[in-house]
Amino acid sequence: MSLIKACARSINLVRRNPPLCNASLRPSPLGLSLHPTFRRTMASAMAKRLEGKTIVVTGASSGIGKSTAKEFARTSPKNLKLILTARRIDALKALAEEIKAEVGDGVKVLPYQLDVSKPEQINNFVPSLPEEFKEIDILVNNAGLVKGVAQAPDIKAEDMSIMFDTNVTGLINMTQAILPIFKKRSEGGRGDIINIGSIAGREPYAGGGIYCATKAAVRSFTESLRKELVASRIRIIEIDPGQVETEFSVVRFYGDKAKADAVYKGVEPLTGDDIAEIIVFAAGRRENVVIADTLVFPSHQASAGVMHRKS
């Protein structure tokens, strides 16, 4: 969490929990006084729970994945390992530098080039990790994309394959690669799998036939997995964003930025940071708490197709 956000939260906490005794106050970074109960906040409990964890984020070179990497680092900056994966290795290296500059050496970052649509690359992923990064605790299956708005019978075979190979087979292969690490642990296994679905997986729309189908598959796989692992401590979490402004629409329109910008005209979409905060919140709950499922909209969205646009 950024300093500004932490301070804003502390102000709200002080407002909601007025100090009982001035002698117990200490100055905050903004010169305000914090009640001792604030020292034991949700944020610090979350930092403690995440401490020492090794976290894999797929699709960390941009958007929600990039924000998630930063949010984990800010939330638990003392002792964390992040394995950041995507195809664009230069972007991952730059992100590793950004994180180091912001939080210091407590967070060890491993940028790792990985195309999740290539099963052979996933097969090689865990075996090729340095020893100190092998004990993975959290997998954020975020890599995903949409290509085009074509409707049947004009959907390109290539786009169909890219979406299914990345969003569905890639996510399942990553899960299968990492689950054995979780299952070796006590009580039938421990670890978190956080799958990024979409409103599109709940509510199919015209022009999204393939993307919606891939996200419905993610939802179905996620629910099966939660049932299969019910006797373990492995938490299966799904987070379904509504509209988020990232590179998503640029990719959808094959790099046409003007078309992508038009998607967000007159609305105020979510940001990658908004979803990242929810991902980290879910991972930072007490072990017996599973945020199984969330649907997250910006204020002006009420379904896949219901958006209030300012003219």
Ligand SMILES: NC(=O)c1ccc[n+]([C@@H]2O[C@H](COP(=O)([O-])OP(=O)(O)OC[C@H]3O[C@@H](n4cnc5c(N)ncnc54)[C@H](OP(=O)(O)O)[C@@H]3O)[C@@H](O)[C@H]2O)c1
């Ligand atoms: N933006 C939205 O409105 C929205 C709404 C609901 C759900 N989502 C979901 O949120 C997730 C993240 O999307 P985003 O909005 O953050 O979009 P984004 O900015 O385009 O980020 C997508 C990420 O996925 C990675 N990726 C794509 N194909 C990959 C592949 N074959 N192998 C490895 N990584 C790959 C990209 O990295 P490289 O290109 O470097 O590989 C990039 O880091 C996706 O699963 C998306 O479906 C987005």
